[in-house]
Amino acid sequence: MTTVISNEEIERQRAFAKKVLRLNLDRENPPTAHVHTFGCQQNVSDGEKIKGMLAQMGYGLSESPDGSDVIIFNTCAVRENAEDRVFGNLGALKHEKRRNPDAIIAVCGCMVEQEHITQRIKKSFPHVSLVFGTNALHTLPELIYGQLTEHKRAFSVPKSDGVIAEGIPIRRESKITASIPIMYGCNNFCSYCIVPYVRGRERSRSIDDVVGEAQAALRNGAKEILLLGQNVNSYGKENGTNFSELLRRINALDGEFRISYMSSHPKDASKELIDTIAECEKVTRHFHLPVQSGSSRILKLMNRKYTREDYLEIVRYIREKIKDVALTSDIIVGFPGEMRKDFEETLSLIEEVRYDSLYTFIFSPRKGTKAAEMDDPITEEEKGIWFRELLAVQDRIGTNMYEKYVGQTLRVLCTGLGRTGELALTGKTPQNVIVDFDGESELIGKFVTVKIEKALNWALLGKIIF
Ligand code: SAM
Numbered sequence: 001m002t003t004v005i006s007n008e009e010i011e012r013q014r015a016f017a018k019k020v021l022r023l024n025l026d027r028e029n030p031p032t033a034h035v036h037t038f039g040c041q042q043n044v045s046d047g048e049k050i051k052g053m054l055a056q057m058g059y060g061l062s063e064s065p066d067g068s069d070v071i072i073f074n075t076c077a078v079r080e081n082a083e084d085r086v087f088g089n090l091g092a093l094k095h096e097k098r099r100n101p102d103a104i105i106a107v108c109g110c111m112v113e114q115e116h117i118t119q120r121i122k123k124s125f126p127h128v129s130l131v132f133g134t135n136a137l138h139t140l141p142e143l144i145y146g147q148l149t150e151h152k153r154a155f156s157v158p159k160s161d162g163v164i165a166e167g168i169p170i171r172r173e174s175k176i177t178a179s180i181p182i183m184y185g186c187n188n189f190c191s192y193c194i195v196p197y198v199r200g201r202e203r204s205r206s207i208d209d210v211v212g213e214a215q216a217a218l219r220n221g222a223k224e225i226l227l228l229g230q231n232v233n234s235y236g237k238e239n240g241t242n243f244s245e246l247l248r249r250i251n252a253l254d255g256e257f258r259i260s261y262m263s264s265h266p267k268d269a270s271k272e273l274i275d276t277i278a279e280c281e282k283v284t285r286h287f288h289l290p291v292q293s294g295s296s297r298i299l300k301l302m303n304r305k306y307t308r309e310d311y312l313e314i315v316r317y318i319r320e321k322i323k324d325v326a327l328t329s330d331i332i333v334g335f336p337g338e339m340r341k342d343f344e345e346t347l348s349l350i351e352e353v354r355y356d357s358l359y360t361f362i363f364s365p366r367k368g369t370k371a372a373e374m375d376d377p378i379t380e381e382e383k384g385i386w387f388r389e390l391l392a393v394q395d396r397i398g399t400n401m402y403e404k405y406v407g408q409t410l411r412v413l414c415t416g417l418g419r420t421g422e423l424a425l426t427g428k429t430p431q432n433v434i435v436d437f438d439g440e441s442e443l444i445g446k447f448v449t450v451k452i453e454k455a456l457n458w459a460l461l462g463k464i465i466f
């Protein structure tokens with residue numbers, strides 16, 4: 001069962017934050033904290049809450065762990081290389097702890113929701129003094145207070161189907177894009193995926209809380225509202241609303257801004273939702289619709305609950321209703337039992353759909369998931385060859401897809417300084433495609449109209465019209 005954290009509990013944590021603040025104000029030098037977030041937008045959003053609470057406790061935020069009084073690793077468990085990276089970084093902190101024995105080194109996030117990981121940290125990383133799970137995030141003030149006053153190792157990973165905690169302070173990473181989680185957890189249990197085990201059951205925030213947060217962010221100058229959830233299409237199932245209604249309510253708020261969202265599961269991408277997106281002019285013309293594989297046989301083994309044909313029908317309907325849409329996707333190469341002919345079906349699907357871009361992954365077995373137990377006869381070397389083949393095919397498709405924007409005049413949200421060198425600014429088209437153009441830095445955070453002049457394979461180049 002989902003636990004909604006009470007206002008009293010949030011108040012209690014606020015009181016702990018004040019106590020920590022008082023301790024920190026007594027210190028000679030103002031204390032600093034470093035937060036390193038790994039993984040997806042959901043984790044980035046948790047990182048913003050961690051930073052919000054640390055600021056409330058009087059910590060200045062530092063870009064580097066060196067010399068920081070609190071170091072927090074907010075971790076991701078989705079693939080083995082994500083976990084390896086965390087362990088590598090944690091190992092390197094041993095020297096930091098030797099230099100600064102009072103530093104509080106903490107690990108939180110998805111990795112520590114796995115018992116074997118917490119055991120490994122307990123045994124092999126004695127310099128880590130605090131571990132807290134995703135359901136204990138809101139108790140950070142109490143945990144830090146405990147560290148400062150008791151100096152004992154603490155492991156707080158409560159068993160729970162998941163919590164919803166409102167009223168935690170947030171330190172947003174971006175002034176332009178406000179990331180707003182609308183739901184947490186996942187019930188889909190795709191056979192390869194660890195997320196349902198580490199993030200608990202699906203639970204939605206109230207529609208008024210989400211709309212209120214969007215309104216506040218817009219008042220503070222945000223120009224993009226990014227709605228987050230592992231499967232945003234399931235939003236509101238338990239509280240009588242749905243994602244379409246949420247989009248319509250946010251779309252009706254005043255001002256020029258964009259609404260983006262991620263991720264959507266194809267099994268729940270209903271025609272009603274696609275119609276709503278088509279009608280709501282502030283919603284991005286971008287659908288990130290992870291397909292994972294082009295083979296219905298593999299999709300069944302993955303427990304995705306749609307076939308290749310179902311997926312292609314959704315794509316057809318999206319393209320019919322939203323003419324200027326950009327499609328992107330996630331693909332897993334080398335799922336256990338995937339044969340060359342299954343992989344070729346993935347290649348033929350991407351040729352048919354013609355995605356603007358793809359996020360591609362080689363299957364990584366995750367302990368506790370069904371797929372980790374399945375026979376996997378294809379070698380890593382073979383998977384690597386398929387993977388590079390997929391990248392090459394998408395590279396060609398992506399460049400061709402970007403060519404179609406050349407000559408178009410598009411409304412672009414200017415997000416920062418450009419990366420292409422000669423052009424000073426960068427922004428996003430309504431399709432979420434990156435475009436670089438010349439202009440003064442006062443335009444950052446504003447909408448401008450840009451004529452697209454050239455396509456690269458990862459971005460567009462253009463010129464401001466007004
Ligand atoms: N909930 C989202 C969805 O279903 O589209 C995505 C969640 S997951 C964090 C992001 C992507 O990681 C997935 O779409 C999948 O392609 C990939 N992924 C998840 N588990 C994986 C695994 N065990 N090995 C390789 N890739 C994986």
Ligand code: SF4
Binds near residue numbers: 187189194195196265
């Ligand atoms: Fe993982 Fe599937 Fe849930 Fe996405 S929908 S988080 S891939 S289990």
Ligand code: F3S
Binds near residue numbers: 039043194
């Ligand atoms: Fe990773 Fe957790 Fe996100 S496993 S991808 S950080 S939900």
